[in-house]
Amino acid sequence: MNVFPELNTERFWLRRLTLNDSAALFDYFSNDDVTRYYDLETLTSIEQARQIIMNWQLRWEQDETIRWGICVNGHNTVIGTIGFHNWSALHQRTEVGYELAPQYWRQGIMSECLQEVLRFGFVEMGFNRIEALIDPDNVSSRKLLEKCGLKQEGLLRDYLFEKGKFVDAAIFSRLKKEYITS
Numbered sequence: 001m002n003v004f005p006e007l008n009t010e011r012f013w014l015r016r017l018t019l020n021d022s023a024a025l026f027d028y029f030s031n032d033d034v035t036r037y038y039d040l041e042t043l044t045s046i047e048q049a050r051q052i053i054m055n056w057q058l059r060w061e062q063d064e065t066i067r068w069g070i071c072v073n074g075h076n077t078v079i080g081t082i083g084f085h086n087w088s089a090l091h092q093r094t095e096v097g098y099e100l101a102p103q104y105w106r107q108g109i110m111s112e113c114l115q116e117v118l119r120f121g122f123v124e125m126g127f128n129r130i131e132a133l134i135d136p137d138n139v140s141s142r143k144l145l146e147k148c149g150l151k152q153e154g155l156l157r158d159y160l161f162e163k164g165k166f167v168d169a170a171i172f173s174r175l176k177k178e179y180i181t182s
């Protein structure tokens with residue numbers, strides 16, 4: 001993709017991240033509640049947020065990742081992000097990941113954004129399978145995925161080495177044929 005695709009939902013617009021969003025990301029990624037089940041140490045400096053954004057940007061340029069910043073319609077402040085990573089062109093599959101600043105949790109925001117991102121992934125990017133790997137104890141992420149039609153396939157034992165220890169990952173997926181017929 002040459003041009004970064006902006007997406008729109010009823011309440012939100014999803015746009016390209018820039019380094020100007022570093023403070024917003026640092027604000028929530030410096031909160032232990034946000035990183036508890038996330039493959040990331042709680043941030044201690046804004047420079048780390050800059051690195052995250054630069055890394056997503058680099059991987060976007062290499063056709064490996066796309067990460068949108070989520071903004072309320074009419075506002076430019078990023079309240080969370082969502083996107084695809086670990087693309088496989090050969091197998092036409094990808095993983096989805098997301099996070100939201102805590103003051104916005106449980107208002108249906110990520111469900112609204114994930115539905116649109118799934119549509120974009122299946123219809124515009126042509127993925128056949130969209131996966132999510134989550135901590136089995138991450139209830140909010142599990143409920144979100146189930147609400148958006150992803151099904152748990154199993155538990156990958158000691159799958160990730162996070163924060164100094166091996167942890168299990170629950171694997172969820174949704175297939176294009178399920179999406180098209182739903």
Ligand SMILES: CC(C)(COP(=O)(O)OP(=O)(O)OC[C@H]1O[C@@H](n2cnc3c(N)ncnc32)[C@H](O)[C@@H]1OP(=O)(O)O)[C@@H](O)C(=O)NCCC(=O)NCCS
Pocket residue numbers: 033034035037038098099100101104105106107108109110111112133134135138139140141143144147
């Ligand atoms: C996971 C996360 C993105 C969910 O976003 P959200 O906008 O709060 O989710 P929604 O409001 O769209 O909720 C989706 C569904 O999950 C349910 N849900 C969300 N959090 C829940 C919780 N803590 N307990 C029980 N149900 C929960 C909602 O009720 C809703 O279901 P319903 O419509 O049937 O009631 C958010 O909690 C978050 O950013 N967590 C920290 C980062 C993280 O863990 N990211 C994922 C790493 S894999």
